[in-house]
Amino acid sequence: MKYEIRCSVCNKSPSSLLAYKCPSCGQPLDVELDFNFEPYKIRTGNYSGWRYEQFFPYAQERKIITLSEGWTPLVRFSDNVYVKLESANPTGSFKDRGSTVLVSALHELIEEAGGYISEDSSGNAGASMAAYAARAGLKARIYVPESVAGPKFNQIQFYGAQVTKVSGSRARVAEEAQKVERRKFYVGHILHPLFRDGIRSLAYELFEQFGWSVPERIYLPVSAGTLLLGIISGFKQLSDSGEIEALPKIVACQTRQVSPLYHLFKGLTYDPPETVTSVADALVSVKPPLLDLMVKRLKEVKGDAVMVGEDEIMEAFFELARRGFFVEPSSAVAYAGYRKQLKSNVASEENKVVIVLTGSGLKTTVKPV
Numbered sequence: 001m002k003y004e005i006r007c008s009v010c011n012k013s014p015s016s017l018l019a020y021k022c023p024s025c026g027q028p029l030d031v032e033l034d035f036n037f038e039p040y041k042i043r044t045g046n047y048s049g050w051r052y053e054q055f056f057p058y059a060q061e062r063k064i065i066t067l068s069e070g071w072t073p074l075v076r077f078s079d080n081v082y083v084k085l086e087s088a089n090p091t092g093s094f095k096d097r098g099s100t101v102l103v104s105a106l107h108e109l110i111e112e113a114g115g116y117i118s119e120d121s122s123g124n125a126g127a128s129m130a131a132y133a134a135r136a137g138l139k140a141r142i143y144v145p146e147s148v149a150g151p152k153f154n155q156i157q158f159y160g161a162q163v164t165k166v167s168g169s170r171a172r173v174a175e176e177a178q179k180v181e182r183r184k185f186y187v188g189h190i191l192h193p194l195f196r197d198g199i200r201s202l203a204y205e206l207f208e209q210f211g212w213s214v215p216e217r218i219y220l221p222v223s224a225g226t227l228l229l230g231i232i233s234g235f236k237q238l239s240d241s242g243e244i245e246a247l248p249k250i251v252a253c254q255t256r257q258v259s260p261l262y263h264l265f266k267g268l269t270y271d272p273p274e275t276v277t278s279v280a281d282a283l284v285s286v287k288p289p290l291l292d293l294m295v296k297r298l299k300e301v302k303g304d305a306v307m308v309g310e311d312e313i314m315e316a317f318f319e320l321a322r323r324g325f326f327v328e329p330s331s332a333v334a335y336a337g338y339r340k341q342l343k344s345n346v347a348s349e350e351n352k353v354v355i356v357l358t359g360s361g362l363k364t365t366v367k368p369v
């Protein structure tokens with residue numbers, strides 16, 4: 001067995017790749033890898049995330065659905081700071097790494113059943129999943145909060161996905177998307193383990209683009225935790241395979257309003273706001289279902305967490321843009337986190353650092369002043 005999907009709590013394995021939670025206890029599933037990362041297996045002539053096809057065995061056995069995502073530029077920002085342009089992915093965000101792997105692995109099973117995919121998201125994941133469903137010729141239904149508007153919502157519709165608006169909380173939207181209906185296959189990006197697992201390619205790319213080494217610190221925005229858990233899984237595999245000596249320090253960056261991970265990780269009490277009004281509108285998970293798993297994994301790899309306020313986010317957003325990097329404010333949260341740790345001397349300018357710029361500025365509703 002090259003891999004096994006298991007419950008992160010009780011260890012039970014589901015009987016199908018389609019499962020999005022433990023059949024026994026309902027807790028999140030995890031993909032366990034039982035093979036090494038070996039650089040000679042990279043398809044060096046493929047300039048997408050699928051250059052690592054050999055390391056995604058469950059997708060490799062099937063027809064791959066791709067828009068040539070991944071292998072995004074790593075650009076030097078200043079002396080020791082690099083930015084990873086995940087905004088350059090086909091739908092404008094890092095989510096494409098998860099969508100391509102998940103849809104590749106599952107589309108034939110869903111087609112055979114005459115089914116359609118169901119997802120809950122008002123943002124980047126919804127747009128990405130809609131695009132990959134379109135590419136696979138699959139029907140998609142995306143459940144969104146009633147109040148949704150803006151470029152990301154338009155993007156979801158342009159890809160041809162059906163949209164169902166749901167009133168009430170974000171949890172209500174997820175509930176509707178998961179409700180059992182004939183021919184409906186729920187592939188929600190937060191819960192489905194294959195989506196998260198697809199993010200692993202980001203760690204491999206950083207390793208390769210850094211000349212077979214890793215930076216000392218990596219800053220990423222964290223909301224539901226797919227990026228965080230995926231990148232940790234990738235670096236852990238590189239370490240377990242003996243490819244890297246030390247793991248990079250992974251720093252989870254959150255907004256003051258949406259910071260459940262920061263608080264739990266630091267042993268503090270989190271009091272979520274009634275409504276999230278942050279300019280970082282992609283970071284909305286005040287009660288993420290993967291929170292316990294995120295804390296556990298971040299501790300295992302001796303990572304860190306940092307929290308930034310609205311002013312810090314906007315300063316980082318404008319600074320990035322004025323240096324040529326137009327990203328959505330949610331992505332600027334990672335740069336704001338770095339600036340904050342630099343000021344407080346937790347990080348130093350001597351550190352080799354990567355800031356993951358997760359999504360394109362064209363998706364923002366912020367107007368220039």
Ligand SMILES: [Zn+2]
Binds near residue numbers: 009010011025
């Ligand atoms: Zn379980």
